[in-house]
Amino acid sequence: MKRITYLSAIVIVTIIVTVSSCSSKRQPGKVYMPDMAYSRAYETYAEHDSAKFTTDIADAGHKIYYNSQPVNGTVKRGELFPYTVPNDSNGLLNLSNLVKNPLPPLSKADSAEAGRLFNINCAVCHGAKGEANGPVAAKIGGVKSIIALSPTYSDGRIFHVMEYGQNNMGSYASQLDRKQRWMIVQYIRTLEPKKEATATAAKPDSAIVKK
Numbered sequence: 155m156k157r158i159t160y161l162s163a164i165v166i167v168t169i170i171v172t173v174s175s176c177s178s179k180r181q182p183g184k185v186y187m188p189d190m191a192y193s194r195a196y197e198t199y200a201e202h203d204s205a206k207f208t209t210d211i212a213d214a215g216h217k218i219y220y221n222s223q224p225v226n227g228t229v230k231r232g233e234l235f236p237y238t239v240p241n242d243s244n245g246l247l248n249l250s251n252l253v254k255n256p257l258p259p260l261s262k263a264d265s266a267e268a269g270r271l272f273n274i275n276c277a278v279c280h281g282a283k284g285e286a287n288g289p290v291a292a293k294i295g296g297v298k299s300i301i302a303l304s305p306t307y308s309d310g311r312i313f314h315v316m317e318y319g320q321n322n323m324g325s326y327a328s329q330l331d332r333k334q335r336w337m338i339v340q341y342i343r344t345l346e347p348k349k350e351a352t353a354t355a356a357k358p359d360s361a362i363v364k365k
């Protein structure tokens with residue numbers, strides 16, 4: 155009997171606590187674990203109270219340091235490795251050539267997608283066939299024929315141009331993700347003139363050598 159009285163007392167107390175804590179949604183009562191109740195807004199586009207947050211690493215000691223950027227050296231899940239070649243002449247002319255295209259040969263569907271991306275992002279200047287005759291080429295000025303240059307360029311060098319831009323051409327790093335840019339490199343290869351042409355052109359030379 156005593157046990158039943160205890161149990162019913164516990165049940166009644168629990169009901170009172172539960173009901174009273176839910177009585178007003180607008181006034182949730184005392185918050186005893188603020189970190190759990192209110193998350194610190196680390197979301198990219200959230201506003202940050204400058205009294206509490208700083209984007210200057212030198213202030214990190216007495217304010218919360220947060221610059222909305224991924225931590226250096228981290229790679230997003232499913233993302234290809236970052237391109238770390240620097241934007242200078244050594245990077246362009248030497249280091250970029252050492253970077254291999256990380257993608258396997260494109261499937262038919264991916265190749266069509268790469269062509270679509272090329273036509274949206276590159277063809278306005280470079281033309282659908284990469285011959286520097288896109289509709290705005292004349293306005294931009296200095297647009298070069300991709301297919302005249304690309305046969306002598308490594309995949310890495312073409313990627314490098316998209317990563318950083320060059321002279322009148324802007325960077326495409328924010329419009330196209332890394333995978334899309336490597337796909338475009340492969341698509342450019344399909345636009346290049348076929349190799350047989352150079353093979354036949356070489357014949358007369360060998361004939362001369364024989365003489």
Ligand code: HEC
Nearest residue numbers: 275276279294295296297298300312315320321322323326
């Ligand atoms: C707004 C016009 C414009 C667009 C769009 C554009 N380019 Fe260019 N591109 C240029 C110009 C101008 C140059 C010549 C740059 C220079 O003087 O070195 C160039 C040069 C290049 C070169 C040769 C670089 C060299 O070493 O001379 C490549 C490769 C290239 N572009 C690829 C691309 C690809 C791929 C895209 C699409 C992602 C693209 N471009 C989009 C204007 C453009």
